[in-house]
Amino acid sequence: MRKFVFAALIVGCAFLAFPGRDAPAAISLEKCTLCHGKPEFRKLLVNGAIRDVFVTQDSLKGSVHEKKVCTDCHFDVSEIPHRVQPKRVTCTHCHFKGNKEGAPQSDNVLAYFESVHGKAIAAGNSKAPLCQDCHGDHQIFKVKNPESKVSKFKVAETCGRCHMEIYAKYKTSIHGVAVGKGIPEAPSCTGCHGEHRIYAHTDPKSTVYSTSVSAQCSKCHASVVIMSKFGIEAEQVATYNESFHGVASKFGSRTVANCSSCHGVHDIRPPEDPLSTVNPKNIPATCGKCHPGATANFAVGKIHVDSKKKESGIIYWTATFFKYLTIGTMLALIVHIFLDMYGRTRRLRGEQ
Amino acid sequence: MPEKDRKETGTETVREEVEAAVAENLPELPPEQAEALKEKIRRRVQAEMEKELRVRAAEGRKEAARIAREERLKEKQEEKGETFLRFNRNFRFQHMVLFSSVILLVITGMPLKFPNFILSRFFINFWGGIGNSTVVHRIGAGMLIYFMVHHFVYTVLTRDGRRDFLLMLPGLQDARDIVQNIRHFLGKTPEKPHFGRFSYIEKFDYWAVYWGCVIMIGSGLFLWFETDVMRFLPKYAVDMAHEMHSDEALLATLAIVIWHFYNVHFNPDRFPGTLLWWHGQLTEHEMKEEHPREYEEIMARRAKESPEGAER
Numbered sequence: 001m002r003k004f005v006f007a008a009l010i011v012g013c014a015f016l017a018f019p020g021r022d023a024p025a026a027i028s029l030e031k032c033t034l035c036h037g038k039p040e041f042r043k044l045l046v047n048g049a050i051r052d053v054f055v056t057q058d059s060l061k062g063s064v065h066e067k068k069v070c071t072d073c074h075f076d077v078s079e080i081p082h083r084v085q086p087k088r089v090t091c092t093h094c095h096f097k098g099n100k101e102g103a104p105q106s107d108n109v110l111a112y113f114e115s116v117h118g119k120a121i122a123a124g125n126s127k128a129p130l131c132q133d134c135h136g137d138h139q140i141f142k143v144k145n146p147e148s149k150v151s152k153f154k155v156a157e158t159c160g161r162c163h164m165e166i167y168a169k170y171k172t173s174i175h176g177v178a179v180g181k182g183i184p185e186a187p188s189c190t191g192c193h194g195e196h197r198i199y200a201h202t203d204p205k206s207t208v209y210s211t212s213v214s215a216q217c218s219k220c221h222a223s224v225v226i227m228s229k230f231g232i233e234a235e236q237v238a239t240y241n242e243s244f245h246g247v248a249s250k251f252g253s254r255t256v257a258n259c260s261s262c263h264g265v266h267d268i269r270p271p272e273d274p275l276s277t278v279n280p281k282n283i284p285a286t287c288g289k290c291h292p293g294a295t296a297n298f299a300v301g302k303i304h305v306d307s308k309k310k311e312s313g314i315i316y317w318t319a320t321f322f323k324y325l326t327i328g329t330m331l332a333l334i335v336h337i338f339l340d341m342y343g344r345t346r347r348l349r350g351e352q
Numbered sequence: 353m354p355e356k357d358r359k360e361t362g363t364e365t366v367r368e369e370v371e372a373a374v375a376e377n378l379p380e381l382p383p384e385q386a387e388a389l390k391e392k393i394r395r396r397v398q399a400e401m402e403k404e405l406r407v408r409a410a411e412g413r414k415e416a417a418r419i420a421r422e423e424r425l426k427e428k429q430e431e432k433g434e435t436f437l438r439f440n441r442n443f444r445f446q447h448m449v450l451f452s453s454v455i456l457l458v459i460t461g462m463p464l465k466f467p468n469f470i471l472s473r474f475f476i477n478f479w480g481g482i483g484n485s486t487v488v489h490r491i492g493a494g495m496l497i498y499f500m501v502h503h504f505v506y507t508v509l510t511r512d513g514r515r516d517f518l519l520m521l522p523g524l525q526d527a528r529d530i531v532q533n534i535r536h537f538l539g540k541t542p543e544k545p546h547f548g549r550f551s552y553i554e555k556f557d558y559w560a561v562y563w564g565c566v567i568m569i570g571s572g573l574f575l576w577f578e579t580d581v582m583r584f585l586p587k588y589a590v591d592m593a594h595e596m597h598s599d600e601a602l603l604a605t606l607a608i609v610i611w612h613f614y615n616v617h618f619n620p621d622r623f624p625g626t627l628l629w630w631h632g633q634l635t636e637h638e639m640k641e642e643h644p645r646e647y648e649e650i651m652a653r654r655a656k657e658s659p660e661g662a663e664r
Contacts, residue, residue, distance in 0.1 A: 244464065248486075250467050252482060291579045293579045295582055295583050298587055301588030313588070318592050318595045322595070322600065326603045333607070336534075339538070346539050
């Protein structure tokens with residue numbers, strides 16, 4: 001708080017001293033680029049790595065912070081050369097709900113601190129990402145801008161900087177390929193995992209928790225509008241929900257199969273792909289994860305079978321037989337019961 | 353008053369015994385101290401004896417109440433007339449196993465067919481979640497399979513079982529009974545059909561359970577041992593078993609809840625149900641009313657066996 005008051009005082013003094021905002025900005029940039037503007041200006045880190053600290057006047061150009069100056073974010077820099085190493089930038093300095101800086105008002109910062117990344121930071125993991133690790137440092141753009149590091153078609157690459165193996169799997173999966181082709185409906189990382197509210201898949205709050213993941217897939221896969229574009233059946237969701245797997249998952253079983261148990265997680269591929277976990281050749285192995293000793297017979301017959309459709313063959317006919325058997329029997333029994341009650345009423349009234 | 357006498361003599365002996373004991377063990381005690389000690393012991397023994405007497409009296413009261421109850425029951429039975437044993441102990445046991453297993457199976461199985469029904473979650477969570485409820489379902493299935501085996505052995509090996517099975521077979525008489533019963537309901541004929549030991553209503557119940565058991569156990573085993581079944585059969589066979597299991601479950605539950613419950617519970621003659629399943633007895637009146645042909649047959653057989661006894 002004291003720091004903040006101090007910073008506010010400095011900013012206030014600056015306003016008092018200079019009539020316009022552009023003048024100190026220009027001065028600030030000039031001062032910083034005096035050293036940082038030299039391409040060979042680098043810093044050798046303790047571990048031998050070299051950190052590039054090259055910044056020019058164009059570094060912020062085009063970004064959402066175009067009008068900001070260096071010390072707006074690097075507000076702990078007060079002397080040149082810096083006696084104390086400047087700290088990492090804290091975006092929450094401006095990005096909180098109710099801020100006066102005109103920064104977007106949202107709870108995303110709070111959501112981030114609850115997320116798996118925010119908790120890792122709080123636990124002291126220096127490798128966990130801060131805001132700038134995903135959103136970029138100087139070149140921050142709005143999500144809708146295709147240049148943004150968190151835009152639809154770039155976010156997977158951004159996540160992949162840390163999650164490399166997963167990125168490699170995802171890139172060759174059907175979703176990754178579709179995103180690569182520029183299909184906007186296909187999900188990138190954030191499509192399934194969420195944006196700021198990313199939780200570990202073992203956390204019940206997670207959108208990809210074992211009992212929630214099928215609902216997450218259903219968001220697109222139950223939609224006839226989206227699925228018809230790609231020739232995928234939308235009733236896979238309904239048939240799953242009616243199957244024992246779907247019902248047990250609904251009742252909270254964490255071990256029963258959900259979508260990703262069979263179709264894979266990041267490596268989802270179309271069933272025609274020989275690498276797909278649901279390719280008929282791989283079905284014994286896939287089903288065998290839970291049903292030890294599964295044979296090739298597991299692939300004989302439709303998996304997402306709908307007994308109400310004629311294409312289901314013998315299953316449809318079984319269902320139809322039982323439907324009419326039940327209706328017929330119940331009709332006969334209920335008619336008999338009502339006749340019995342009618343007769344009793346007659347006799348009670350004294351009619352014969 | 354023999355009880356009071358016993359008490360008096362009891363206290364007398366106790367006083368003497370206490371005095372003797374104190375005198376023997378503590379001969380040189382000052383007299384007033386000895387007297388206090390004796391009094392203390394006497395009081396404790398007295399309390400102990402009174403307690404014993406109270407317990408005995410309670411037992412006596414219970415015994416008397418039991419005898420009175422039995423006498424009342426006997427009188428009541430005499431009013432009702434003779435009772436006939438309709439279901440023997442073995443058959444009653446089979447019925448109890450059957451209904452316990454069916455209740456377990458329905459409350460753990462139906463939520464899977466209707467997961468959105470408001471009570472489904474309750475019935476699953478009642479057992480501690482889906483993992484446990486599937487185990488309970490298999491326990492119910494085990495009981496149903498046991499019932500089926502038991503009933504099969506009963507039908508083959510016991511005389512009652514063989515007789516009942518033959519009487520259960522549907523015949524032309526049942527068709528005639530259905531027609532007559534419906535005519536009776538509609539008031540076309542005052543005569544109720546003369547049912548034998550098993551009316552067509554009961555026969556339907558019996559054969560519905562037979563059919564249901566075969567379908568449910570057969571398809572249920574397919575689903576229970578799906579991996580072993582699919583070693584020999586394709587997946588659509590298991591899907592078919594799943595469909596049969598699900599549909600026949602609904603049919604069986606409806607048949608029990610609508611047909612069986614109407615005939616044995618909600619029917620005004622029986623409401624809210626009789627204890628026939630517990631004691632297996634029918635009164636003479638019920639026998640004449642519901643199974644007149646069987647009653648006549650029993651009477652005819654008795655007349656043949658001992659002509660003078662039939663007059664009773």
